[in-house]
Amino acid sequence: MTAALELKGVRKSFGRTEIIMGVDLAIEAGERHAIIGPNGAGKSTLFHLISGRYQVSAGQIFLHGEEITDMAPYEINRKGLSRSFQVTNIFPRMSVFENVRCALLWSMGYRYSFWRTVDRDSELTDRTDAVLEQIGLTGRRNILASVLTYAEQRALEIGISMAGGAGVLMLDEPTAGMSHSETEQAVALIRRVSEGRTLVMVEHDMGVVFDLADRISVLVYGEIIACDVPEKIRENRAVKEAYLGALLDEEEATA
Numbered sequence: 018m019t020a021a022l023e024l025k026g027v028r029k030s031f032g033r034t035e036i037i038m039g040v041d042l043a044i045e046a047g048e049r050h051a052i053i054g055p056n057g058a059g060k061s062t063l064f065h066l067i068s069g070r071y072q073v074s075a076g077q078i079f080l081h082g083e084e085i086t087d088m089a090p091y092e093i094n095r096k097g098l099s100r101s102f103q104v105t106n107i108f109p110r111m112s113v114f115e116n117v118r119c120a121l122l123w124s125m126g127y128r129y130s131f132w133r134t135v136d137r138d139s140e141l142t143d144r145t146d147a148v149l150e151q152i153g154l155t156g157r158r159n160i161l162a163s164v165l166t167y168a169e170q171r172a173l174e175i176g177i178s179m180a181g182g183a184g185v186l187m188l189d190e191p192t193a194g195m196s197h198s199e200t201e202q203a204v205a206l207i208r209r210v211s212e213g214r215t216l217v218m219v220e221h222d223m224g225v226v227f228d229l230a231d232r233i234s235v236l237v238y239g240e241i242i243a244c245d246v247p248e249k250i251r252e253n254r255a256v257k258e259a260y261l262g263a264l265l266d267e268e269e270a271t272a
């Protein structure tokens with residue numbers, strides 16, 4: 018079966034420093050995949066390479082079997098890969114509804130000049146409302162996005178990412194900065210919106226990772242040292258030594 022997303026020998030250097038040192042990774046369609054690793058391991062860099070923000074120094078990246086290496090971010094997006102950012106990526110002066118509609122229009126190939134007539138497009142309105150329903154923001158439909166709580170803004174961001182119907186959804190630390198209850202809601206939301214799609218996420222909260230992921234890749238100093246199902250990752254000696262051990266010990270000590 019063709020992987021939804023595949024990386025072959027991907028490398029990235031900044032100047033003389035090699036940050037990503039030959040990553041091979043195949044993520045199956047429908048899989049929820051988490052990339053974990055210590056600070057500075059290269060997780061965000063890897064996301065930037067996949068989504069086209071950075072150019073690879075070597076290697077190839079494939080989306081559903083088609084090579085997307087070094088394509089522009091918008092081209093990759095049009096091919097069905099959508100990415101949400103660590104830093105919120107919404108239009109604060111637009112309403113919640115307009116933010117999602119804008120993402121839908123963008124995915125349909127419209128430019129700003131066409132947007133004046135969209136108020137009369139009832140099918141578009143219905144599709145926008147369906148996304149709002151999915152992300153739990155129907156009740157906040159007409160307020161400015163800037164007025165949303167932080168957790169709601171992150172939900173909106175996920176809505177914007179999925180609005181275009183992307184088959185591969187990439188989320189960068191989707192629960193960062195959230196309270197316990199907000200995190201629980203975010204996990205439920207991510208589970209819902211990733212149904213029938215492929216999910217790739219970078220996440221520091223191990224509770225979230227072990228709850229959501231079908232498989233986990235562990236990135237340490239620019240190399241994937243393990244890629245397996247959560248149970249196997251938990252007991253992997255190299256992972257424990259390099260990273261997880263300290264975190265899990267910490268969890269046990271505070272339990």
Ligand SMILES: Nc1ncnc2c1ncn2[C@@H]1O[C@H](COP(=O)(O)OP(=O)(O)OP(=O)(O)O)[C@@H](O)[C@H]1O
Nearest residue numbers: 031032036054055056057058059060061062063219
């Ligand atoms: N544009 C850049 N130019 C030079 N060095 C960079 C650049 N982007 C990232 N780096 C370096 O690459 C390394 C990996 O950074 P990256 O942000 O990818 O790690 P990360 O695993 O996402 O970390 P964190 O968990 O803290 O977000 C760091 O040492 C960082 O300083």
